[in-house]
Amino acid sequence: MPQIIILRHGESEWNKSNKFCGWVDVQLSANGKQQAVKSAELILEQSDVSIPDVCFTSRLTRANQTTGILLDKLRRPFIDTYKTWRLNERHYGALQGRDKTEVLNEFGKEKYMFWRRAYTGCPPLCDKDDEWRGVDDRYIIDAEDEAKMGLKEELPYGESLQMVVSRLIPYYNVVISEHLRKGRTVLIVTHGSVVRALLKVLYDISDDAISEVNIPNGIPIKINLDQDTLKPVSDKWVYLDPERAKVEAEKVRLQGFTKV
Template identity: 40%
Template sequence: MPTLILLRHGQSQWNLEDKFTGWVDVDLTPQGEVEAAKGGALIKAAGLAIDTCFTSVLTRAIRTSWLALWGAGQTFVPEIKDWRLNERHYGGLTGLNKTETAAKHGADQVKIWRRSYDIPPPEMAPDSAFDFSRDRRYAGAVLPRTESLKTTLERVQPYWEGEIAPRLAAGQTVLVAAHGNSLRAIVKLLFAVADDAIVGVEIPTGNPLVVELDRALKPTAARYLDADRAQALPSLG
């Protein structure tokens, strides 16, 4: 039966520095490297044989996929990268310190920008140092200037339906090594999580979430491989 493994990247340098990262291409910290490799070791211990790996075009997710596949003893697995699995675009908040931003705009406003389902942060300025339109990874793509979780899902869903779901429908075991919000979008789609409930779903870094699916790609079981760092999962319905 199809099996999906969702793996949030390990701690990044800007996670450590408490900055809004979004699409900025920062690397893993040493702790993040350990988390990613441990995630792979847990996959190996669970006896999961991966057929295909998907990841974003951001270094922290790509290196997490590499380290996880290495830890699982499966570095030979084909890997597909696509920007539509990128983290949520944080718009004008990109690069800002989260604590300093809360002090400037108020904790309530920042909470709305960070945690609401459909209210995005302010748009990124056209002259921003983080203008991704000049990055060749996105050549020819129409890029957002900010995103809510809702618009992140709208970006992820066609890729999920067109590229990832068909592999699962063919009975594969698929690893998706990506980001907190792009993975939450997939969780929302799979588990039909309500808009007001998905904002409370947390996915820990480096902890593989294994979702077993039926032939219609409906979840039949789900578990984190590191039970000590598990978070609450949506109901299977």
């Protein structure tokens, strides 16, 4: 049976310091590195979780660091790992680099939560030359691959979750699903909004309901798929540490309202 293991990267330096991050390329915190180790332990401990055959991740350092630590601990540093901007965090536009509490106080709760969680909530866009836009040479490499898939690379200046779904799902359907159809276990190490986008599509979650879903850092999710339809075989995704996931997801929901 094909299985997906989805992981939001470990805590980053900017998760820790309460800043909107998006495409800004920050490092994992010490705690984030520990979470990556713990993720590997959870995968190894649980007999119904397979060791990944192939891995997909973003082009952002915090996801790449998490992937490296995790695969090392799983003793699978050699498996094929594909990197794509399509698994990058949602681009947080002009909010990138700003303190979440300051944005909340400046614009009010409604606007703040619209930008953070509404399905169509697009933050104010970055300017082309904005120092926080977070686009550099690493993204040039993808253009050729994308042409091969018939996809067109258009890097964002700010995105809603809906825009993430549009740039992600063609890649999931064309590239990732090819491995799932072969019955492989696929590890996807990515970012909070991308995990929400994947869950929304896999479980057909409504636009309203997805605004209530918060993803903790560094706790793997297991999803078993039907071999023929590639749809989840159960109606809810499973965290490998459900208790901790609940507590940590609540902290994510409250970011900005309480200092982390």
